[in-house]
Amino acid sequence: MGFQDASLSEINQIMEQAALASQVYGKMSLISRAGFMRAIAGELDAIRETLLITAMEETHLPQPRLNGELNRTIYQLNSYADACVAGNWLEARIDTAIPEKMPPKPDIRKMLVPLGPVVVFGASNFPFAYSTAGGDTACALAAGCPVIVKAHPAHARTSELAAGAIMAAAGKCGLPKGVFAHIHSSGFEGGRALVSHPAARAVGFTGSFSGGKALFDIASQRKEPITVFSEMGSINPVFLLSEKIRQEAEVVAKMYAASITLSAGQFCTNPGLLVGIDGPDLEHFLDILGSEIQHIKPSSMLHPGIAAAYREKKALALSQQEVRLVAQSDTQAEALEGIPTIASVHGDAFLSNPLLHQEVFGPYSLVIRCRNQEQMLAVARHLEGQLTCTAMATPQDIRDNPQLMDAIGQLCGRFILNGVPTGVEVCLSMHHGGPYPATTDSRYTSVGADGIKRFARPLCFQNWDDQFLPDELKNANPLGIWRTVNDQLTKEPITS
């Protein structure tokens, strides 16, 4: 879109500036960090119209969806700012001295401190919420880390606008140059240079398995390995249990026709796999699902590359042995549109064909016809790590299938009961993550304020004078935060 790729020397300069800014920004108070984040939210809101128009041109997503996503982005910044100030994420812990113990126990205190410069790669499918001013950026800034964003080329102008908003906020807050930087790079080299730079301390990525894994490998093989939080593909299996499908086929089918096709299926939590038990109940469910899908009009995908990839991957999936087309939209699709499609395959064929486990990014879902309950369990145990799994199940189904429920829980980061995986609520209890290959670090979330902890590490202070401790750990607890003092959670000051 006319933006010039950053040169390697520019990237080096940016990373060195980030390292310098880190010394200043990392020491700033929680309130100052939160002020910066709220200022970014304000700047984004101030250019809302321009952002929406630009994003619509670049992503072909409809205005209401983009407006909702921008609201979510602003909410993330403000709510992570609140969490930043509340300070629970700091994991402040204090054990006071016991001089009479043998040997004497010193005073020991710890809290999380910033890791340093964080490199963020935006997602193609979320131009706001998981891109330049999105969740990774918000979490890193809350943690006290400078951020370097590589713009996603599919929405480079939107990214440039968001970057401008962040820089304007940085200027108004009097922050050092280097607290935020934004580069364009059309190939892989720019990203590689950012992740390889010695000043980089962590990486946030949302996108494809191949991209996320490549960054993970670069980061693991550095002289000084760093952590990459890649959120990669997920097919978000949905287990359709017998009694539920017998009793509520229509409700479930309609719910899922909508979920599969929401935003042209371009969500990382799109339900790409439905697992049921072959028989008349599943047949009935598929009839309704198929007829729903036939009536859903194709909608535009994010860009020609994604639309082409959808066509190709779907064709490849449909060409696999024993895969049958169940239904697709009756409406002819334009070039950029993705045709809603449902296919099915028997359990044996699915279990023996790893290609069918791969994500087909778009409005597509594969139904597995299991021979019986045992085969459904085998499928659950056979699948790779997922962001989400869902069980459509009555209480009796749950009681009848304890092993299946355990196996599903072990597979995913979020386990939904009688709902749809699309829609990722921004709140503290959300976990948007999951076992590999859904992400490269199953211990961390990229949604919700716990995501701040990705970019921080504990630092322990032993035998320090109160006057020199960070405010978070001072006896008087001047910030009024929750701390664990001698194994008890409390907001009380320490009186000696």
Added chain:
Amino acid sequence: MGFQDASLSEINQIMEQAALASQVYGKMSLISRAGFMRAIAGELDAIRETLLITAMEETHLPQPRLNGELNRTIYQLNSYADACVAGNWLEARIDTAIPEKMPPKPDIRKMLVPLGPVVVFGASNFPFAYSTAGGDTACALAAGCPVIVKAHPAHARTSELAAGAIMAAAGKCGLPKGVFAHIHSSGFEGGRALVSHPAARAVGFTGSFSGGKALFDIASQRKEPITVFSEMGSINPVFLLSEKIRQEAEVVAKMYAASITLSAGQFCTNPGLLVGIDGPDLEHFLDILGSEIQHIKPSSMLHPGIAAAYREKKALALSQQEVRLVAQSDTQAEALEGIPTIASVHGDAFLSNPLLHQEVFGPYSLVIRCRNQEQMLAVARHLEGQLTCTAMATPQDIRDNPQLMDAIGQLCGRFILNGVPTGVEVCLSMHHGGPYPATTDSRYTSVGADGIKRFARPLCFQNWDDQFLPDELKNANPLGIWRTVNDQLTKEPITS
């Protein structure tokens, strides 16, 4: 010592049993896990005499030191059992539904769940506390993970005894076979097979950089990468600030002569580097330190390999350009003994010679004579990640050197003021970890109950009926644990 190496097929069988046991043990209550841990502590205590005699024979460590270490090991098991039941580590979070929100907000809850089988490699220098029944094992069991220990060959019989205690406890607690396994393997292949096995979910290691890094590389390059918590080398720099050394040379020198030579210098927190500013004050400090060291008798090192490595690495360090011997013990050393030694080098030579940054495992410390305060800062910024750093400093020294204090904090996991790094208190606020290459994951500690979190990941439950939720997340809070409910920390039940 006569123990047969496990074959690859035995290792496969052990790992498969661990995966099966994981299904059972991972679902057991916090109280049951804690009961198992306390039973292990009891079994260890019951065979105390045998353990001590065997460990003395194998490690040449003196009885009081081993007895203290065994007490610490028992304390770890009991105190992590307490922490396990208290449940703060679970990070239970609940956001209740808001049906009237658009779109409706579902009920979302999350907590940490076990990762699965954990492979533990014991440390040569801690036959009890960081070996078979040591900190990593205790943390993994508290997290709900089966443990597979590869015995350290330097204390294989001690390890076998500790493994027997764990298995006896498992039997008494009625736990599934496979909740704990213990293998011997003299080469690297056994360890590689354990870490490469698909059922392995995480690795705990304490030892050399080369060993820890090799495991990290294997684990990162698996088809499904897993996390390795390697605690590797550290030279634990001590910064001697001007006023402190001027005022208290004698106290500091005596304190450090003892710390450097404690347990023949065989602690991962041994102060291997003293950084001062050249001049008469440092000279005076070195005179006292040197004369202290001359009077300290050499003591036995863990085994002939470690004693030989100490001699070689020390000789290599002393052979480097501009490195000068300051003092060594006056007493002739026996074959297995390590001679307490202090050397010095100028700042320029240190900064330009990476070999001098390497750990010399034993009673050795290198003093860096910096030209001035700026060079001391340059040294702090130049050093690799460390488990600990120490500043010997008066309040005025701290006020005069804000940049140095920041740089030291960025270098390490634990920052000690006016103390010694040796002695790692087992408590929640302890952080025994640090930036690479001190460890492979700076976000986690291997000492203190926060170490439990290494072996767990969040699992989020969306829209679940209360009856099917784990007790930890049920409305009534039957376990009485701290939870964050709608962003507020509380032990209260949820009333709807």
